[in-house]
Amino acid sequence: MTAHPAGDPFVGVDPSLGVPDHGQLPGPDGLRPRGWRKLLVWSPTSAPLALLLLVGIAAGPRGINLLSAATLSLLDPVVPVALAALGVLVGLSVGDRRTDRRRLFAAACLAAAITIVIVSAGFAVLALAVTAATARPFWILSLTTGICAATSLTLPAGNPLERMTTAASRVAELGALLPIVAGGLMMASLRAGSSPGSAALLAQAIGVTLALAAAAWLLLTRASSEIEERIFAVSALLLVGGVADALSLSALFGGLAAGVFWRFAGRHPRETIARDVLFVQHPLLVLVLLVAGARAELSPASLALGAAYAALRLAGQLAGARLASRIARANAPDDFAGHLLPPGVFGVAFALNALSVVGPDASLLLAIVVVGTVGAEFFAHLRVPRRVGA
C-alpha cells in the first residue's frame, strides 16, 4: 500500500461544495496535526522542507560527509530528472478554460510577479548598498533570487488531471508557472549570452523536448502492458530532464513544456505519465531537498542574505496576495496570503537547477535560497491560515 500520491487525501475537494479549505481540514484520523507533527505533513502547500534541508546540510560535505562530494556527483544525473518531473506535474495541470479559473490564474501570476519584483528589487538595493556593483551577473542574481522566492508550491495536486482541487493548492500550482517560465528564459540567456541567442536556443530546446514528448506519446499509445508503459514513461522523464541537463537549460521549464504537451495529447498517455511521475514524486522531492541542503555552502554572508530573502519574500507574498485577491474576487481562497507564505520546494529546485547550469557561481544563490526557505517556513508556521468564517 503506497501513500496517497499527494500525501493528503483531502486535496480533492471542490470549493464550490462549501467544504472547508485545505488548511482547515482535519487529518485522516480526524485530528489536525499539532505541534511538531505539523512540521512533517506533506501536502500541496506544505512539506517538511526545513527539516530535510537541515538534514541535507548536516549530512553534506560540510557536515558528517555522508553525502560526500563523490556521492553528490553520483546523484547529479538524478537532479535534472527530478526537476523535470516537477515541471511535468505542473504542466499536466495547466489549461483549465473555466472563467473563474482564469481569474485565479491571473491572480496567481500577479502574486508571483509582485513577489519577484519586490524580492529582486530588495536584493538589488541591498547589494548596491554593500558592493555598488552593477554588472550583468549582479542583476541576474537579484532577479533569480526573486524568481526562487515567488513560488509556494510543494507538490502539485494528487492527480494533476483532476479539476477538483482546492483554490489554495490551485493558486500555488498556477503561481509556479510564471517563475518556471521566467527561470527558463533566464537560464537560456545565461547559457547563450545574448537575448536573440537565448531565444533561438530556447526554441530549439523546446523543439527537441516536444519531439521527445511526442515520441513518448506515440509509444504510450501503443504500449501493450503496464510494464511497457512504465518503461516508456520513465524513459520520457529521463529524456526530458536529460535534454535540459545536456544543454544546460532549465529542467523545470523542459518538464513544463513536455507536461503541457502531454496535457493536451491523448488521455491515456497523459494518465500514464501522471501515474508514474506521482509514483516517484516523494522520493524525488526528498532527494532534491537533501542534495540542495548538502550543496549549500553556508557562510555569514549567505545566512544574512538568507534572512533578508525570507523577510523580502514575506513582504512580497503579502503584497502580492493583497492585490491578487482583488482580481480573483470570490474565487480567491480565504486568507490568500496565508496560503502563499509556505516556501514550497520549487524555489529550492530552481536554485539547484541554476547551480547545475551556471556552476559554482550560483552557489551563493543556492545558499541564500536554502537559508531563506528555512526562514520562510518558520514565518509560514507562525501564520497559519485562518479558519473559514473566522
Added chain:
Amino acid sequence: MTRLLALALAVGAMASVRELRIQGTVGSAATALALGFALMGASVTGDALRRFQLPRVSGYLLFGIVVGPSLGNLITESMAAQLQVVTGIATTLIALIAGLTLSVERLGTRLAAITRMTAATLAVAMAGLAAAAWVVWPWLPIAPDATGAQRLVMLALLVVMVVSFSPTMTAAVVADSGARGRLSETVLTIVVLADLVMLVLFSVSMQLARIVFDTGDSQGVEVLRRLAWEIGGAVAFGVLIGVLFALYLRYIAREVTLVLLAVCAVLSQVGTTQQLQPLLAALAAGVVIENLSVAQGDALRAAVRRGAPPVLIVFFAAVGASLRLDALAAIGLSAVALSAVRLGFIRLGARAGVRLSGLPEPVGGYAWTGLVSQAGITLGFASVVAAEFPGWGNQMQLLLVASIAIHELVGPILFRRGLVQAGELDAHVPRPLVVVSNREPYLHSQDANGRIVVKPSTGGVAVALDALMRERGGVWIAHGAGAADRLVVDASDTVRVPPEHPSYDLRRLWLEEPTFSAYYGGFANEGLWPLCHMVDVRPQFRSEDWAAYQDINARFAAAAHAELRDSDSPVFIQDYHLALVAPALRALRPAARTALFWHIPWPYPDRLRICPWRRELVAGLLANDLLAFQLERDRRNFLLAVEEELHAEVEIESSRVRFRGRSSTVVSVPIGVDFDRIQAFAADPALPAEQLRLRDLLGLRAEVVGLGVDRLDYTKGIPERLDALDTLMTQRPELRGRMTFVQIGVPSRSDLKNYAAIESAIGERVETINARHAVPGGAPVVAYYTTPLGAFSLVALYRLAHFCVVSSLHDGMNLVAKEFVAARDDEQGVLVLSALAGAAQELDDAVIINPYDIDAFAAALARAISMTSEEQTRRMQAMRKVVAGRNVFNWASDILEGLESLWTRPLLYAVRGWEETSV
C-alpha cells in the same frame, strides 16, 4: 510502424542535442539523456526483434551497438562511460533475482539429487574447457603471450565465465512456453545453484588474479584472509541485507520497488568499496528474502516486475554501446569455436550428472538443453574483469560478449526443443485427472426387464467434472452405489464412461455396511453437516463413526494411490465426506498434488470446538496443496481455525498456511451453474409443452405462481418459508385462490432422525396452511411435490414461476438461486433469497430476506408479487450478468488451474520481473 516513428523522433532529437552541445561546448555528461535514450530505444528495438522470434536481449545489445560510439555515436564515448553506473545495480539485481528462485520448501527432497547433478555437470564442463583452453591458449585472442601463473588465473577466470549459465533466460523460456514439469523445474534449480558456485569460484579467481597481476603486497595468510572476507563477508553481508529487506517487507512494505533498487545499489556500492563480492552478496540476500518473506511474495514480485525491466534494458544497451565493433569482428571466429566446445562439454557434464544423481527421465535426456543460455551474470563477470584489468580483461569481455550473443540465440531454441521432446509444453501433454468423490457420475441399474441401464448424475458439479474428465482423461474414484454397478466393472472394479464415448475410467469402491452408514450418515451427515451449518440441530459425534470415516477415507486414498500413474497428475477431492483422503494419500505418495473443494460452510472457531476431532480434520485438510471454499467468509473461518487449533503459520496476503513443513493454499472459489445448458433448455421448443404438463400435474391454475425447490433438509428453511406464506395469506386474504406456491421437496437422508422429522413437519405444515386459507374452487396455497424433477422440467418450472424463494437458514452457496436466474432469459421473475445463503454474497439484486424474521419475509413475498415488470427486468439483468460470468466449468477449471499453478508459481516467480523483457 508507430514505434519506429517514435524511435525516429527520438533519434532525431538526440542528433539535434548532439549538434547543440557541440555548438555550445557544453560540459555536462548528459547521463540522464543517455539513460533515457538507451531505455526507450533499446526497448523498441528489443520488441521489434521479438516479432522475428529473436530474444529481446539481442535487440537491447544491438541498439547499444548501433547508437554507441562504434557506429552512430549518438551515445558518445563519455555518455557510454556514464551508462556504466547502471551496471553495478543491474548485475546485483540479476543475482538477487537468481537467489529469489531458490526456495528450500519447493525443492524439498530433490535438492540433494539436483546438487549432485549440478556438481558433476560443472566439474566435467570446467575440467574439459580448462584443458581445451590451455591447449589452444596461444590462439585465443586474449593474451597469447601470457605464461605461468598469469595464464593460469586468466584461464580460471575464462573457464568460470564461459561455463556460467543464465537463470533468467532459462526461466524466461519456461514462462514463454508455458512448460510444466520436472525438467523445467530441475533445470532452473541447476542453473541457479551453478551460478552460486560460479560466484564463489569467480571471487577466488579474481582474488588470485589481483595477486598475480598486482604489486604482490599480499601473500599467504593475507590472501586467505582477503578471500575469506570477500566470500564469507559477502555472504554475511548479503544475509544481513536480506533479513533487513525481509523485515521491511513484512512490517513496512511501502515503495518496495524503490527500496529493492536501493538495496541493489547498496549491495553493489558496499560490495565494491569494501572488497566484498557484490554478486555473491546479492544472491545470498535473494535466497534469504525468498525463504523468509514467503508471505510478502506478491509485493516482492510486483516490485521486481516494476523495477527490474528498466534497469536491465539499460544494462544490456550499455554493454552493447561499450563494444568495439572492429575488435568484435576480429574475435568472431574464436567465439564460435568457444561456443561449440562449451556446448560439447556441457552436454558431457550433464550426462555424467544424471548418472551420478539418479534424476529420472526426462531430466536425463534434455537437461543440457537448458544449460546453454548465457546472459546477465556472465556479462556482469565480464564487466568486472574488464574494469579491473583493462588490457586482457577487455579482450576477454569481447570474446565473452560475442559468445553470449551466440548462446542468446541458440540457447532458448534448444531449451524449448528439449521441453517439447520431454513433453512439458501444455499443448502436447494434457495431464490426466483423478477425481475422488463419494457420489459417482454414472449409476448402473437394471430396469424391469432386467436390462442394465446407465443413469448420469445431473448435478451441476458432476456435469462439470464429467466434462473435464472427458477432455483430459484419467480416473474418477467413487462409491459404487448403483444396483447394477458390480455387474459392469472389470476385474479392477473399473468401467469406462461415458457410455456413448468412453474417455475415462470410473473406479468403484464397494463400501459395506455398517461402515458406510457410520461414515456417510453418521460422521459426515450427523456430525459435520450440522457442525458446519448454523441451524438448531445438535451435531452427533460418535467414536465409531469417526473410525469409519477414517477407514473409508483411507480406502479412497489407497485407490487414488493405485490409480495415480504420475505424481504430477492433479487429484481433485470432493467435499466434506473426504476430508482425510489427502493425508492418507500423502503417506503413500508424498509428492501427490491434491485439491479439495469444501462445498458447505466452514464454522467459526467457537462452533468448531464442538467437534472432538477438529484438529485432525483441520490438519487433514491442510495435507492438500489447495483447499477451496465457496465464500471468503468460509476461507477466513478456516484460517482462524488453523491458527487457533494448530497454531500454524498463516500468511494472510498469499493465503498460504505453513504446517508440518508443508504449505497449503486456501482460496475461495464460488461455484456456478451450467449456464449454457440451462439456456439451451430455456430455448427448447418443447418447453411450452412441458410447462403445460407441469401445470396439469401440479394443478396450477392460479394467476401468481411461487416456487421453492429444495432437498428436504433442515438447513433449507422450508418451515420458515411456509410460516411466511401463512402470514402473507393472513395479511393479504385477497391472494387466496389467486396464488399458489409450488414446493418441490425431494427427500434425502430420510434414515436420519432429523431428516425424517423435518419431512414430517413440512408435510403437516402444508396441510394446515392449505386448510386455513382454502377458497372453494380456488387454487391451493401450497402445491407440495416430493418426486425429483429432471433438469428440463425444473427449467420449465422456473420459467412458470413469478417468484422463486430460497430461504436457507445457512447454506454454502445454493444453486437453485442461480439456476432460477439462469433460466430466466425473459428477464422476468423475482428471486427472494436468504441473506444466509452463500448465493446472497453474489446476487445482491435479489430481494434479500432473513428467514428468521417471518413478518419481514412475508412483506418481501408481497413485494415480489407486486414488483413492476421494469424492476424485475433491471434486477434480473444484473443477476444474470453475475451468474453467466461464473459457470460451473469455470469453477472447476479455476480450481485445477489454481492447483497446477502452485508448481509453476516458483518458476513464474523467477521470471515475473522478466516476462516483459525476456532477458
